[in-house]
Amino acid sequence: MSARAKIIALHGGLLVLLFVLQFILPAYHHGNLARIMVLASYAVGYNILFGYTGLLSLGHALFFAAGMYGMGLGIQHLGLTVAPAMLAGVIAGAVVSGALALLALRTAGVAFMIVTLMFAQAGYLTVLYFGEYTRGDEGFVIQQAQRMLWGIDLSDPTNRYFAALMLFALCLIVSLWLVRHPFGKTLIAIRENEERVRMLGYNIYTHKLIAMVVSGTISATAGAAYGLLFGYAGASFASVQYSIFPLLWVLLGGAGTVLGPFIGTLFMFYLIDLSSGITTAYMLIAGVVLVLLTLFAPQGLAGELRNRIWRWLP
Amino acid sequence: MTILSTQELSRHFDGLQAVRNVSLGIPAGQVRALIGPNGAGKTTLVGMISGRIPPSSGRVHFDGADITALPAHVRIRRGMAYTFQITSVFERLPAQENVTLAARRHLKAPEVDSATLEALERVGLLELRDQEAGDLAYGHQRLLEIAMGLVQRPRLLILDEPTQGLTDSEIAGFKKLVRELAGKTTILLIEHNMNVVMEVADQVTVLNFGEVLAEGTPDDIRADRAVQAAYLGTG
Amino acid sequence: MELGPYLILASLEGAVTAAVLALTAVGLSLVFGVMRVVNIAHGEFFMLGAVIAWWVAHITGGHPAIGFALALIVAPVLVGVIAVAADMTILKRLDYDPERTIVATIGLLYIIQQLTLMTYGPEARPVEAPFNTRLAIPWFKNGEDGWQMIWPWGLGTTSYKLAVIGAAVTVLLGVWALMKRTRIGLVMRATQADREMALAFGIPVERVYAMVFGLGAALAALAAVLIVPIQQAHYLMGGDPLLLSFIVVIIGGLGSLPGTVLAAVLIGLSDGIISVFFSPTLAKILATLLVGLVLVFRPQGLLGKRGV
Numbered sequence: 001m002s003a004r005a006k007i008i009a010l011h012g013g014l015l016v017l018l019f020v021l022q023f024i025l026p027a028y029h030h031g032n033l034a035r036i037m038v039l040a041s042y043a044v045g046y047n048i049l050f051g052y053t054g055l056l057s058l059g060h061a062l063f064f065a066a067g068m069y070g071m072g073l074g075i076q077h078l079g080l081t082v083a084p085a086m087l088a089g090v091i092a093g094a095v096v097s098g099a100l101a102l103l104a105l106r107t108a109g110v111a112f113m114i115v116t117l118m119f120a121q122a123g124y125l126t127v128l129y130f131g132e133y134t135r136g137d138e139g140f141v142i143q144q145a146q147r148m149l150w151g152i153d154l155s156d157p158t159n160r161y162f163a164a165l166m167l168f169a170l171c172l173i174v175s176l177w178l179v180r181h182p183f184g185k186t187l188i189a190i191r192e193n194e195e196r197v198r199m200l201g202y203n204i205y206t207h208k209l210i211a212m213v214v215s216g217t218i219s220a221t222a223g224a225a226y227g228l229l230f231g232y233a234g235a236s237f238a239s240v241q242y243s244i245f246p247l248l249w250v251l252l253g254g255a256g257t258v259l260g261p262f263i264g265t266l267f268m269f270y271l272i273d274l275s276s277g278i279t280t281a282y283m284l285i286a287g288v289v290l291v292l293l294t295l296f297a298p299q300g301l302a303g304e305l306r307n308r309i310w311r312w313l314p
Numbered sequence: 315m316t317i318l319s320t321q322e323l324s325r326h327f328d329g330l331q332a333v334r335n336v337s338l339g340i341p342a343g344q345v346r347a348l349i350g351p352n353g354a355g356k357t358t359l360v361g362m363i364s365g366r367i368p369p370s371s372g373r374v375h376f377d378g379a380d381i382t383a384l385p386a387h388v389r390i391r392r393g394m395a396y397t398f399q400i401t402s403v404f405e406r407l408p409a410q411e412n413v414t415l416a417a418r419r420h421l422k423a424p425e426v427d428s429a430t431l432e433a434l435e436r437v438g439l440l441e442l443r444d445q446e447a448g449d450l451a452y453g454h455q456r457l458l459e460i461a462m463g464l465v466q467r468p469r470l471l472i473l474d475e476p477t478q479g480l481t482d483s484e485i486a487g488f489k490k491l492v493r494e495l496a497g498k499t500t501i502l503l504i505e506h507n508m509n510v511v512m513e514v515a516d517q518v519t520v521l522n523f524g525e526v527l528a529e530g531t532p533d534d535i536r537a538d539r540a541v542q543a544a545y546l547g548t549g
Numbered sequence: 550m551e552l553g554p555y556l557i558l559a560s561l562e563g564a565v566t567a568a569v570l571a572l573t574a575v576g577l578s579l580v581f582g583v584m585r586v587v588n589i590a591h592g593e594f595f596m597l598g599a600v601i602a603w604w605v606a607h608i609t610g611g612h613p614a615i616g617f618a619l620a621l622i623v624a625p626v627l628v629g630v631i632a633v634a635a636d637m638t639i640l641k642r643l644d645y646d647p648e649r650t651i652v653a654t655i656g657l658l659y660i661i662q663q664l665t666l667m668t669y670g671p672e673a674r675p676v677e678a679p680f681n682t683r684l685a686i687p688w689f690k691n692g693e694d695g696w697q698m699i700w701p702w703g704l705g706t707t708s709y710k711l712a713v714i715g716a717a718v719t720v721l722l723g724v725w726a727l728m729k730r731t732r733i734g735l736v737m738r739a740t741q742a743d744r745e746m747a748l749a750f751g752i753p754v755e756r757v758y759a760m761v762f763g764l765g766a767a768l769a770a771l772a773a774v775l776i777v778p779i780q781q782a783h784y785l786m787g788g789d790p791l792l793l794s795f796i797v798v799i800i801g802g803l804g805s806l807p808g809t810v811l812a813a814v815l816i817g818l819s820d821g822i823i824s825v826f827f828s829p830t831l832a833k834i835l836a837t838l839l840v841g842l843v844l845v846f847r848p849q850g851l852l853g854k855r856g857v
Contacts, residue, residue: 056648056651056652058651103841103842103845104841104845106845106846107844107845107848109647109648110587110647110648110651111844111848113587113648113651114587114795114799114840114841114844115841115844115845118795118837118838118840118841118844119837119838119841121792121837122834122837122838122841125830125833125834125837126834128830129828129830129831129834182418185411185414185415186415186418188407189404189407189415192404192405192406192407193402193403193404193405195402196398196402196403196404197415198386198387198390199364199366199386199387199390199396199398200390200415200416200419200462200466201387201388201390201391201419201420201466202387202419203385203387203388204387244655247652247655251652279667280666281663281664281666281667282663283659283662283663284659284660284663284664284667286656286659287655287656287657287658287659287660287662287663288656288660289656290652290653290655290656290659291639291653291656291657291660294639294643294649294652294653294656295639295642295643295653298649
């Protein structure tokens with residue numbers, strides 16, 4: 001089989017499997033998997049900037065929250081219906097990530113990490129500050145009646161699962177297409193050796209800018225979908241923790257692999273799910289996994305798989 | 315017609331004068347060698363020409379336009395190609411992808427693949443195209459750098475010590491390559507290997523302490539007493 | 550209260566904040582300066598200092614001064630040892646790669662914070678100050694009978710707060726002397742200036758790094774012990790000192806100790822005054838934006854001169 005055929009078989013196979021699972025899974029895991037697919041879409045967005053372009057952002061919660069609040073506030077205060085509200089969330093994410101990119105890309109390395117962290121923190125505090133509209137930490141519920149898209153009730157578990165799968169499939173395909181497209185290959189080259197790419201005649205700044213906007217917009221789409229499908233928007237989704245999560249998922253699953261974000265989100269979700277039955281301090285698991293990964297498996301699960309068996313894995 | 319010229323180009327780092335008032339003019343199609351002892355300012359000079367290092371004063375003209383204020387990537391797109399002195403390939407990407415990346419910025423999409431293979435063939439790396447660049451032998455990585463320069467079909471090819479670390483047979487191949495390009499592509503060659511300089515260069519510029527010490531044909535330079543004293547150490 | 554007495558009060562409170570902040574930030578700055586490591590877990594070392602101080606005071610009993618004095622020694626030493634262990638088991642293995650160490654210290658942050666939650670619990674607990682005499686401050690007022698000395702209600706401080714300021718100044722002078730006047734300081738500065746060169750001269754760079762990381766954490770812990778009689782020990786208390794230390798270190802110029810102290814004094818003093826005009830959340834928004842913008846437009850810091 002050619003590499004191309006293998007890639008299509010593997011990624012298509014995953015989507016088919018996810019489709020079939022919805023008829024088999026018990027209700028609890030069915031709901032979990034819907035959540036995981038939306039969060040994995042967020043991780044796919046993060047991976048485009050971190051895994052493929054080599055820029056480590058500590059502020060993606062800003063984009064996730066921009067999507068969530070762009071959608072949620074649109075429904076809550078402007079009386080938008082689902083489709084325009086989703087669009088508002090996506091646009092909010094594109095604008096916010098574009099604005100942050102213009103500032104943060106003037107820096108590099110550690111400074112880039114701190115700058116993204118600081119602006120995201122300012123975003124989180126802004127959500128708290130305008131508590132009158134956002135209801136701060138407490139958040140607000142998006143009612144079932146407000147979650148109807150073209151007559152389909154998105155709060156119904158089956159519809160919700162299907163919507164989550166559509167979103168994830170879209171993100172996966174965009175990501176796969178991007179990294180096999182010349183533009184994506186240039187991003188990978190920038191990650192590997194930025195100065196060399198510049199001296200081949202590429203404009204590094206524009207490439208990174210586009211990568212950051214694409215990454216931020218996908219993250220925002222996931223944020224908007226999360227709020228819509230699970231009917232809730234709250235400030236905790238804008239907090240530092242939600243910037244650390246996609247980093248953790250992508251590191252665990254394998255940075256710079258198309259499947260890595262999904263694998264990492266799946267594992268981490270169930271790890272935390274299992275441990276939260278034992279202790280309230282479930283973030284301990286996240287901390288331990290982060291340290292162990294940086295120490296022993298910086299390539300993550302899919303990265304190790306690629307190094308050892310499937311050299312063709314994109 | 316002069317394709318590249320510099321006027322009174324200077325650069326100092328914290329008071330250290332690396333390059334002082336260098337004015338050059340290179341006619342299209344010429345192979346120009348840039349020689350000089352270590353620390354003479356050669357890499358700084360080509361850095362200013364290619365846009366990696368901003369000059370402290372002076373101007374650079376390329377192809378009839380003043381490019382002093384242009385960033386590096388725009389100069390490259392206008393037809394310069396630059397190969398690094400310290401090998402700088404994409405180590406974790408296959409050799410072919412390295413060359414493709416260089417080709418894509420300059421050629422139309424349908425041409426990229428054939429041009430890539432042709433460039434790899436010219437430097438003798440066609441067989442090794444699927445290997446990761448980091449796994450190639452050092453000499454092969456140097457040749458890959460050259461292929462990345464060639465595939466851009468540049469009007470000015472800047473080669474910073476291309477033969478460093480090559481075997482004798484690879485150097486012979488390199489000389490043949492430069493002779494094939496001569497007349498079509500302008501080449502600015504920083505080179506320590508005097509045999510290579512004497513054989514392939516049309517004109518030689520000698521830098522010493524950041525200034526132009528002498529300029530002439532290889533034979534002129536060989537005979538120049540000042541050059542011998544300063545550089546060849548045989549004066 | 551009139552504005553005059555109020556400003557005095559705000560400056561006094563600000564001076565206490567500045568003193569504690571300077572200690573914490575100098576620890577962060579030292580680690581960044583010498584090791585080029587951005588320690589996101591720094592605030593957790595601060596928190597550990599406060600929690601350990603509570604443990605020590607709780608176990609000791611008797612006069613509060615005994616437990617407090619013991620905590621002043623035990624907390625920094627214990628936290629320093631934990632930090633050295635973290636350096637040797639984690640940071641050293643990462644070869645002090647700047648980006649990977651940030652990720653690892655984020656992990657460390659959660660590990661320390663959550664382990665504290667599991668053992669110490671979610672409550673905020675106070676530590677009694679060793680001494681706490683109230684000191685009223687007089688104010689002069691030009692009334693009907695000419696200038697008069699009055700004692701406005703609420704204008705005053707405590708002996709303990711003055712002692713915190715004094716202690717912080719003493720420790721900072723100690724750190725300064727350590728860096729400038731001792732062989733250890735010389736070795737640290739040499740390592741900061743050029744790691745490769747220091748290695749070539751036979752300086753045990755790894756031991757220096759472990760020591761610096763321990764010292765930085767111990768300074769944060771010490772600052773926490775000093776503040777815990779005024780605030781309370783809580784497992785989430787590390788966030789604010791981390792943010793403020795970042796602000797101070799970045800505005801003061803990364804890795805510059807005098808810049809750090811100066812910025813801490815500025816930020817600490819203005820903190821009290823700013824909170825008069827803005828809500829705390831708005832003040833924090835402005836502060837985080839300031840840090841981001843300074844890094845973008847003036848990476849050498851507002852007070853620094855050279856680039857990093």
